[in-house]
Amino acid sequence: MSNTTTLNQQDSLVEYGARRVVIVITAILCALLEIVDTTIVNVALNDMKGNLGATLSEIGWVITAYAIGNVIIIPMTSWLSQQFGRRNYFAASVILFTVCSFFCGNATSLWELIVFRFLQGVGGGALLVTSQTIITEVFPMEKRGMAQAIYGLGVIVGPTLGPPLGGYLVETYSWPYIFFVNIPIGIAAAIMTLKFVRSPKYGQKKKASEVDWFGILFLMGAVGCLQFVLEKGQEEDWFSSHIIVICSIISAVMFYFFIWRESVAKNPIVNLRVLRDKNLAIGTILTFILGFGLYGSTFIIPLYLQNILGWTAYQAGLIMVPSAVVTAIMMPIIGMLMQKGVKQQLLISLGFILFFVYSMWGYKIITPDTGFEDFFWMLMLRGFALSMIFIPITTLALSTLTGKSIGEGASFTGMARQLGGSFGVALITTFMTRQTFGYRTDMVSNTVGSSGIFQQRYNGLVAMFTQKGMAINQAKQAAYEAIDGMINKQVAILSYMDVFLYIGMMFLICVPFVLMVKNKNKKVDLSAAMH
Template sequence: MAANNNKFVKVIIVITTITAAIMELIDTSIVNVALNNISGTLGATLEDASWVVTAYAIANVIIIPLTGFLSRYFGRKNYYLASIILFTLSSYMCGSSSSLWMLVFWRFVQGIGGGALLSVSQGILFDQFKPEEKGIAGGIFGMGIVIGPTIGPILGGYIVDNYHWALIFDINIPIGIAAALLTWKFIDKKPDEYNINKKTIPIDYMGILSLAIGVGALQYVLEKGQSDDWFQAASIRYLTIAAVLGMGFFIWWELHTKNPAINLRVMKNRNLIGSNVLTFVCGFGLFGSVYLFPVMVQRVMGYTPTEAGLSMVPGALVTIFAMPFIGAGLGKGIKPIYFVILGFILFILHGYTSSLATQDANNWWFSMPQIFRGVGTGCLTVPLLSQAVVGLKPQDMPYGISLNNMFRQLGGAFGIAIMNTYATNRYATHRSDLVSNLQANNPMLTERLNGISQAMAAKGVNPITAKQTAYGVLDHSLSNQAQMQAYLDGFLLIAIFFVCTIPFMLLLKNETMDAETRAKVAAAAH
């Protein structure tokens, strides 16, 4: 009976931690498809409404590298439970917001609570598995990391098309309450949490403050740079300076202070440097492609938000099936580098095949690139986390893991910002090229304009208006072609980015962790 109870508790904890992590990751992307509705309902511009996304991202990227310190200071269970409650409460307040800036404030608070739902869930989950099962645990958790950003647009699109946007936040409430109750009842404190003496744990105020300023300013520049015309805007110039000074001082301070909030000295390990760079690339590819695809099919191909989300289902489904096998392979001793190489190959194929799409492509055509992306991300996420801590001392592993998580989030921020800017610039280039190829004496152009004009005239439209309409139709068609080519260039850029960073694999140690080391990784994971 006791064994059955232990199995029951284990299942409950696995479900709780995975659900909490997925819930946090869903909220990073679920709002994207609802910005039009939010801006219309709250009487704000679309540009101002984008702060709903920016505020959450800024809070998230600040708190994630600090979760290791906060877990030690407050105790892992206490911090985790408080974060779930904060996330749930702020979700309710987001759904109840009556103004845009009220919503933005509570999204920032939600991002603070959400940081632990990703990071601390990992350590709690790993504690439930034996050393030889850590690979499976990593596969289960990695599945949540990959699925979350993919499910977000699907779920958000369905809600926006059928219900009020507030439901995007309200659906977190019952899940959050259940997760809080299950955490309080079934998740035990670690032995060292019962005798925490906060007086013996110094707080690195300067490190935390400089990190918040540097990373927060950097995230703002990445999120708002394109809409604010980059360095043409004073706010972008000043915050770029703040990001450089803040991050520069943070790095200097953490390397020289006696008790750093984040021990950057672990970055002397070349294996950790290589793993973090490749994790950054993984975040770049995952979030960049998840941003590009739904925007492309909605703006160019006329998909509804729901249809755009459903188009991403193949990638999510194949990830669900692939991740446990990847985790089991790691558990049996397959070297992580093999999965990393396969992941890079699949992501390069994803970017290249996606760049070959046409405006006539249907969901079936896009299925294969989505599958490449899903399996590729799975092959990179957990193996890179496992690879990151190879060669680190047990006491340094929490810092290595927190830095690895932060690099994935920053990679995602860079991916979205670069894809947005690159697509905008390429659109202008392609439109200019298409316009320059339109010659007034081109018989095909003349024939098409006359055909549209005659069709309009047949419906009773006067000749002058019919001709204007024909030019309007041609302009719309030209813009669609330019936009399509711009987004396809974005996918190709992702493939090129992966190709250019392949040399960083040479920094990785081609080693397999033994069961004892995997156990230490699990214990150290936030």
Template sequence: MKQVDTIVEYGMRRVIITLTAMLCAILELLDTTIVNVALNDLQGNLGATLSEVSWVVTAYGIGNVILIPMTSWLSRQFGRRNYFAASILLFTLCSLLCGMSGSIPELAFFRFLQGIGGGALLATSQTIITESYPIEKRGTANLIFMMSVIVGPAMGPLIGGYIIDHYSWPLIFYINVPLGLIAVLLTLQYIRSPRYDNKLPAADVDWLGIFLLALMIGSLQYVLEKGQEEDWFSNRIIITLSITAGVGAILFIWRELSCSHPIVSLKVLRNRNLAAGTIFSFIYGFGSYGSTFIVPLFTQSQLNWPATDAGLLVCLTSLSSLVIFPLTNKLLKSGVKPQYMMSAGMFIFFVNCYMSSRILTPETGFQTFFWVLIFRYFGLNMILLSISSIAFSTLQTREISDGAAFTGMTRQLGGSFGIAIITTFIVRRNMLHRDRLLSHLNADDPGMLTRLQQTTQAFRAQGFPEDVSAGHAHKLLDMVVIKQSTLLSYMDVYIVIGFLFLSCVPFIYFLKSGKAAAVADAH
């Protein structure tokens, strides 16, 4: 299916189109992070466990992952303007339904549908902005788009935190509704679709490929999310869905390689650099999304920070990318090999994870977190730009859109899996550390007996009977053990993520590099 023309816009029309596309990109990215600071509040209001409430984050990511590789094809099939407007409308409607949800399963379901609507917004926004500018101004267009990519995720936690502290959690979804409706109207009025040749009839659409992709990702995500709660492979549902995910993956690969009009062109992965870039994108998403997920959760649940403070921390450190990104991009353009920059970024992120594990205490302050997280974004920006440079440097022009779909899909998929695996890891390590700490508590230890007696006396001084005071003292001791075991679990998470990134460094040097500067702009 060939694109016949592109549409370059001028004057105020281009300004409005650019602002509309930026608004949609920011809305989509904002919703990937705005929920993070609300997880603690959602647990209390909807009576959910950490594993259950993490579905609110990952369900959105699953919807994104399913749609991202199909976005280019759907735009050509139905017309970019129509597809973009329909996606915004679905995103907006599901935002309303998310706010009206009364349980975690209901909220997760509408988040999944919201993710399907949002899956088109980011990639299509970039295409609209890029093609609205003449070729000589494409660098400016990409810079405008990157501002949206940075500002959206950065503002999400701050806005979400303010809403949680001053209003109630449904408002974090309701704020999308008026903005989404405005975006729909502007899209229908101003955005135009390029003309395409040879649209596929409905009978030739790769419906089986779409079904297998959704089946594979959905089954695997359920296994990762629920495996811990259901005791993994002792549960029949977990076994069944694990087999379903494996068979679905095999059938999906077979279908896409044999289908005459595949929904996802796997043949482009024959390019070794793109295949490696896809794997590194998954790892990047795992570490980036996973570490972002940890920060507001830890600061609120363990340090009792207000949601606004947790959101402000993430926002300010994320906005540092507005400075870091141009610096790292300039290094790449100056001739620094992307392999060197990527390995340096991996090492910096490892050091950051180690630093993060060392600073975690029951009294860690805002300033300590701030400088450690600023350091984190140096590593992440270096990795992200280098992945784009390495992955796309040896592709033909016609292959770049398919390559971008793969790296975008696997980055989002890595983030969804990362959150699921990290959640399970925290729960399991928490149990392990609790058992170890309890094994060191000796009922005959004078220090512990003295502490229990003092705590019991404090409760008695408040008017509680002797037996009730003793019970409260033991519960308080148990809470201290739980808090300490949770703290150790978060420290373990950072160490594991850090070593995952460090272990990737040797493999980077097996890859070839191409025209780094051009690719950095394309990204």
């Protein structure tokens, strides 16, 4: 197909007036549904566990199943859109997501909930990828940079909205309502999709015999097992667990066969050759790091506020909202700066440096008594930094691609962001567990009878407890328990500090590599950006 024909097809999808507004609202709502559901469940796990009679390990599958369904479908979304038509595929995904939300809220057993969460993740993966393409194509070419900024709001703000919304629904109503809230939005989105969204004219869809079935099979096995390892690795003590070892081997073997299959298939499900472009390869790595920082910081701060400071899930989630507001305000401004010719490399580098400053700020202020006012400006800086990273990284990754390669390259950045978040949470959890053990071993070694500091603190606590009426034996036991509690809190704080330090260093190290990326002086078609 010629470039002229391609441009004519893209222009035929441009909408104006109220119709464009309706389509944009539909796409953003669908993107928010998918992203919010990634994090909203976290704050409801304890209630689910008690209601369904599950253990903490078992209830974790509610998160894992959704993530596996999500990560499996994302790379195949572009191909599925071509096979069934974008509007039909998008509407079907919205309906699947909505129906599964209803069944999740009405689940009466753990495994029933897990099955429907997996299917909900399959539907949700398409919402994020396809809604971006739809919102881009309804804008004319000269306004697509701003379209990306509008869409980017949902991608950045969504993970932040999940915890406070989930906390509010659980505290005010009950855990099924975190799923029921999707139903009216999903119904409205499905109706608006079928009525207003149009599909581009694709070429002739592949016959069943031409479909890359082996590529699909290998991809599902590779990314599904990898996601399972990342979600359950720490809980199962990594490679000391047979199931983790088996899944790791299956993932590695499947990835090997997937790469081989896609390099020889006539109609590959994923075109790996596009990764030969250096800017795309670097952009994919940077997107992975962005996902690491975005989801890692969204995970670590509420955890600290609840476990160390004793905040509720709703309070811990609510403190992240001002940061999201800053990002929402700044995204259109960053879009305008890029349209005026400011280089993506400079914006990304400045954003990475600011994220480093935010991380060092967190490293410095964390104490057992850190208050709301201490976190406020630090989180505002986080929101400002993220706004300078997201769109520039995506456009930089696609800046030297043309035509069909842009959409193919965008699938890699989407996958990288998703896996970056999964790697981030998995590595942070493992790192904190190991750091906590090491710090505790060092501190406990100082709680011996020969330690003057320990004896002074211990005797003081015994005296305090005896003055409150405890028998001497009870007072001594209570003193040991109090000191043990102090040690646990101190080692936890040291571990949180280390997480902030190393995330910050990771972002700072990337700055020189970003500045070395070449820039090609041409307009970038962002029609497939930010998948």
